[in-house]
Amino acid sequence: xxxxxxxxxxxxxxxxxxxxxxxxxxxxxxxxxxxxxxxxxxxxxxxxxxxxxxxxxxxxxxxxxxxxxxxxxxxxxxxxxxxxxxxxxxxxxxxxxxxxxxxxxxxxxxxxxxxxxxxxxxxxxxxxxxxxxxxxxxxxxxxxxxxxxxxxxxxxxxxxxxxxxxxxxxxxxxxxxxxxxxxxxxxxxxxxxxxxxxxxxxxxxxxxxxxxxxxxxxxxxxxxxxxxxxxxxxxxxxxxxxxxxxxxxxxxxxxxxxxxxxxxxxxxxxxxxxxxxxxxxxxxxxxxxxxxxxxxxxxxxxxxxxxxxxxxxxxxxxxxxxxxxxxxxxxxxxxxxxxxxxxxxxxxxxxxxxxxxxxxxxxxxxxxxxxxxxxxxxxxxxxxxxxxxxxxxxxxxxxxxxxxxxxxxxxxxxxxxxxxxxxxxxxxxxxxxxxxxxxxxxxxxxxxxxxxxxxx
Amino acid sequence: xxxxxxxxxxxxxxxxxxxxxxxxxxxxxxxxxxxxxxxxxxxxxxxxxxxxxxxxxxxxxxxxxxxxxxxxxxxxxxxxxxxxxxxxxxxxxxxxxxxxxxxxxxxxxxxxxxxxxxxxxxxxxxxxxxxxxxxxxxxxxxxxxxxxxxxxxxxxxxxxxxxxxxxxxxxxxxxxxxxxxxxxxxxxxxxxxxxxxxxxxxxxxxxxxxxxxxxxxxxxxxxxxxxxxxxxxxxxxxxxxxxxxxxxxxxxxxxxxxxxxxxxxxxxxxxxxxxxxxxxxxxxxxxxxxxxxxxxxxxxxxxxxxxxxxxxxxxxxxxxxxxxxxxxxxxxxxxxxxxxxxxxxxxxxxxxxxxxxxxxxxxxxxxxxxxxxxxxxxxxxxxxxxxxxxxxxxxxxxxxxxxxxxxxxxxxxxxxxxxxxxxxxxxxxxxxxxxxxxxxxxxxxxxxxxxxxxxxxxxxxxxxxxxxxxxxxxxxxxxxxxxxxxx
Numbered sequence: 001x002x003x004x005x006x007x008x009x010x011x012x013x014x015x016x017x018x019x020x021x022x023x024x025x026x027x028x029x030x031x032x033x034x035x036x037x038x039x040x041x042x043x044x045x046x047x048x049x050x051x052x053x054x055x056x057x058x059x060x061x062x063x064x065x066x067x068x069x070x071x072x073x074x075x076x077x078x079x080x081x082x083x084x085x086x087x088x089x090x091x092x093x094x095x096x097x098x099x100x101x102x103x104x105x106x107x108x109x110x111x112x113x114x115x116x117x118x119x120x121x122x123x124x125x126x127x128x129x130x131x132x133x134x135x136x137x138x139x140x141x142x143x144x145x146x147x148x149x150x151x152x153x154x155x156x157x158x159x160x161x162x163x164x165x166x167x168x169x170x171x172x173x174x175x176x177x178x179x180x181x182x183x184x185x186x187x188x189x190x191x192x193x194x195x196x197x198x199x200x201x202x203x204x205x206x207x208x209x210x211x212x213x214x215x216x217x218x219x220x221x222x223x224x225x226x227x228x229x230x231x232x233x234x235x236x237x238x239x240x241x242x243x244x245x246x247x248x249x250x251x252x253x254x255x256x257x258x259x260x261x262x263x264x265x266x267x268x269x270x271x272x273x274x275x276x277x278x279x280x281x282x283x284x285x286x287x288x289x290x291x292x293x294x295x296x297x298x299x300x301x302x303x304x305x306x307x308x309x310x311x312x313x314x315x316x317x318x319x320x321x322x323x324x325x326x327x328x329x330x331x332x333x334x335x336x337x338x339x340x341x342x343x344x345x346x347x348x349x350x351x352x353x354x355x356x357x358x359x360x361x362x363x364x365x366x367x368x369x370x371x372x373x374x375x376x377x378x379x380x381x382x383x384x385x386x387x388x389x390x391x392x393x394x395x396x397x398x399x400x401x402x403x404x405x406x407x408x409x410x411x412x413x414x415x416x417x418x419x420x421x422x423x424x425x426x427x428x429x430x431x432x433x434x435x436x437x438x439x440x441x442x443x444x445x446x447x448x449x450x451x452x453x454x455x456x
Numbered sequence: 457x458x459x460x461x462x463x464x465x466x467x468x469x470x471x472x473x474x475x476x477x478x479x480x481x482x483x484x485x486x487x488x489x490x491x492x493x494x495x496x497x498x499x500x501x502x503x504x505x506x507x508x509x510x511x512x513x514x515x516x517x518x519x520x521x522x523x524x525x526x527x528x529x530x531x532x533x534x535x536x537x538x539x540x541x542x543x544x545x546x547x548x549x550x551x552x553x554x555x556x557x558x559x560x561x562x563x564x565x566x567x568x569x570x571x572x573x574x575x576x577x578x579x580x581x582x583x584x585x586x587x588x589x590x591x592x593x594x595x596x597x598x599x600x601x602x603x604x605x606x607x608x609x610x611x612x613x614x615x616x617x618x619x620x621x622x623x624x625x626x627x628x629x630x631x632x633x634x635x636x637x638x639x640x641x642x643x644x645x646x647x648x649x650x651x652x653x654x655x656x657x658x659x660x661x662x663x664x665x666x667x668x669x670x671x672x673x674x675x676x677x678x679x680x681x682x683x684x685x686x687x688x689x690x691x692x693x694x695x696x697x698x699x700x701x702x703x704x705x706x707x708x709x710x711x712x713x714x715x716x717x718x719x720x721x722x723x724x725x726x727x728x729x730x731x732x733x734x735x736x737x738x739x740x741x742x743x744x745x746x747x748x749x750x751x752x753x754x755x756x757x758x759x760x761x762x763x764x765x766x767x768x769x770x771x772x773x774x775x776x777x778x779x780x781x782x783x784x785x786x787x788x789x790x791x792x793x794x795x796x797x798x799x800x801x802x803x804x805x806x807x808x809x810x811x812x813x814x815x816x817x818x819x820x821x822x823x824x825x826x827x828x829x830x831x832x833x834x835x836x837x838x839x840x841x842x843x844x845x846x847x848x849x850x851x852x853x854x855x856x857x858x859x860x861x862x863x864x865x866x867x868x869x870x871x872x873x874x875x876x877x878x879x880x881x882x883x884x885x886x887x888x889x890x891x892x893x894x895x896x897x898x899x900x901x902x903x904x905x906x907x908x909x910x911x912x913x914x915x916x917x918x919x920x921x922x923x924x925x926x927x928x929x930x931x932x933x934x935x936x937x938x939x940x941x942x943x
Contacts, residue, residue: 002859002862002863005855005856005858005859006859008851008855009852009855009856009859012848012851012852012855013852015844015848016845016848016849016852019844019845019848020845023841106841107840110840110841117844
């Protein structure tokens with residue numbers, strides 16, 4: 001079959017699964033007084049539409065920061081504003097100041113879901129397609145298979161279309177950034193990534209690789225001469241983008257400080273809920289949350305994150321090529337996830353281990369279906385495109401069984417949280433293994449097997 | 457090392473596809489469910505809680521039992537499983553009961569029934585798709601005629617809509633099976649008639665009917681059952697006209713009446729109040745053209761399929777000829793039948809899809825018919841929530857069939873001629889107008905059914921075109937019996 005038809009089929013399948021998942025319930029549906037992330041997004045539309053810019057991040061009589069105060073960078077706020085304008089056109093009740101708190105209706109749900117789909121189609125999906133087309137090795141069949149895998153990735157679909165978030169925007173922008181760098185359009189790449197960063201501060205996880213890659217590239221071109229000019233241009237692009245995004249907040253020095261305070265709430269603890277990272281897992285054995293003071297916790301997490309991220313970044317700095325860059329992205333995000341402060345499980349977006357969160361949202365069925373489909377599909381494709389690894393093959397049933405156990409068995413009364421904690425610890429061990437493995441791969445650069453096959 | 461016997465490429469794609477479709481259906485469990493949901497819930501309830509003698513008399517709900525007895529037995533069987541999901545759904549007075557467990561059960565039973573579907577597909581050819589009908593066709597193609605006949609009788613007793621294609625079955629079996637041999641040029645050899653075969657076939661068919669209808673005949677309820685199965689009290693057309701001949705007939709009638717009034721040929725007061733586009737299903741009169749009675753539709757249907765039946769009697773073309781006749785019977789009944797539902801077009805499309813992979817002409821006709829009929833089903837899903845799904849799925853199917861058929865028939869030019877392409881592309885503006893533009897205009901309030909009418913008529917043109925082309929291809933096809941691939 002021709003390429004265009006295969007790619008469009010992938011896109012259509014991706015879109016259909018997304019919309020099908022959106023039929024199910026969202027975070028905090030029917031659960032006053034706080035509801036969930038869905039209500040948060042709606043509330044931000046209400047706040048940005050009705051209040052002046054300088055009040056968005058501040059605690060005022062009209063803006064109660066305790067009720068889903070804005071805690072993402074300005075670009076999210078602007079996005080909410082645009083959505084609010086559309087909402088106002090369709091039904092003003094949706095963004096009525098104060099009165100629309102906890103507003104839930106079928107048509108509103110449709111509207112919100114539609115906004116996610118729209119940005120997905122606009123930003124994320126084209127990035128994925130271009131990435132698979134230009135940067136995947138292999139035959140066109142393999143490219144299409146990769147595109148399908150990425151587009152059907154359950155984690156993203158479930159979080160964005162089930163739970164309700166706009167991760168596709170920030171991830172999509174970051175992907176455009178990667179695309180830019182890959183095509184040699186450094187300025188465009190930096191612009192895209194800066195926008196991603198200004199949409200969700202979580203993209204900081206990817207920032208170090210971007211920085212090291214670009215810096216390394218400039219150094220390689222010679223710091224006296226071309227490299228320097230390139231560095232200057234990139235820095236200028238980044239600074240101007242930041243300035244434009246933060247412009248409304250630059251009039252008064254208190255503004256950016258408050259925004260930063262909202263973005264990085266060091267007032268909160270080391271972790272919340274069950275997260276598959278070091279601190280949560282360690283807490284099972286040693287109650288570090290209570291044992292250590294907050295300053296010590298901060299210092300410890302900072303130090304360990306730095307420790308794990310340094311080797312990979314330095315390697316990238318010395319050898320700025322695309323392959324190193326991709327690996328560094330993986331390593332950097334894993335390091336941040338495992339060791340940084342106040343991490344949310346959403347940060348990892350990995351399907352198999354987000355069960356606790358999704359079960360809370362009543363999303364068990366779509367989760368099971370999409371995960372199984374994804375596992376089956378990846379396994380099937382993997383076995384066709386590469387030589388199957390026996391251990392890998394047996395691994396997936398093990399995963400499925402453990403998931404099933406979690407769902408069907410009742411935990412013993414003494415340890416009501418037993419299963420979520422076990423899942424978290426299990427995942428943590430996986431991630432620890434991944435970060436060690438990928439670091440080794442990046443640092444040692446084993447001979448890459450020429451695994452191209454003559455298949456079409 | 458190799459894990460297991462490696463599956464052939466085709467087979468593995470087939471399983472992947474089957475699984476994928478099932479997954480998608482699981483996801484869509486929460487989607488809008490039509491009155492069909494309540495219909496089946498009611499039937500589950502009444503078969504479960506009432507004695508057999510009451511099944512065809514029960515009328516608490518407006519959705520009375522109007523499928524043949526074997527389907528009733530099927531619902532009865534299902535109801536025993538339904539107990540485990542939610543007992544409340546089986547209480548007859550619980551009209552419109554729809555607890556989450558109920559919804560889940562209904563959807564799951566549909567999905568499980570699909571398993572039969574997929575099994576049948578596997579049997580037909582290493583890699584194709586569809587149901588008990590196809591299993592039956594498969595058995596015929598494999599020369600397991602008794603099984604094929606049995607399966608079809610079962611099918612007929614499950615859903616009497618398959619009566620549409622019974623003539624094709626009957627004639628084909630009579631001609632190809634009861635007459636064991638043909639002459640060299642394909643014509644009938646009268647002396648090869650086998651009484652034994654006829655008797656066995658007859659026994660199979662009659663005994664299936666006996667099992668299904670038996671209890672009701674014993675209770676003397678046959679007239680009641682038949683009146684439920686064939687309710688001619690309903691009108692010529694469904695509330696939403698199926699895209700068949702009568703849609704064109706209706707629109708012509710409307711056009712004439714408007715023109716007639718404009719040119720003072722008719723008196724507007726003397727014309728019957730046409731409420732054809734009204735929501736309820738009722739009897740109504742045509743204004744200018746003669747009214748159509750159920751008998752007239754029956755006659756038209758028979759006339760439309762007679763040439764095809766005669767053709768396969770005269771020169772049967774093996775499995776392919778049988779399939780072609782099947783398609784024409786289904787399509788003819790769709791075109792001229794009384795109170796046809798647009799879903800019935802599926803019966804023509806399924807066998808046609810089998811033909812499409814073997815012949816480029818059939819592929820073209822298949823594309824025309826399938827895209828048109830899929831579009832004609834759009835009005836059935838009218839909620840905003842389902843709008844993206846139906847558009848995505850339609851595009852998915854269209855691109856998939858187009859691309860795969862194109863790859864199959866790579867040499868020899870395009871599958872569709874420019875006129876056909878224009879017609880199909882015309883569906884896009886039609887959808888935009890009906891779904892997006894029209895609701896924003898003033899006419900939405902005064903003529904709310906105009907988009908439905910437009911859709912019916914536009915699709916009816918496509919369906920009629922496909923019908924004519926199919927007939928031409930049947931009547932002009934060569935008489936040589938080709939060996940099919942699956943010997």
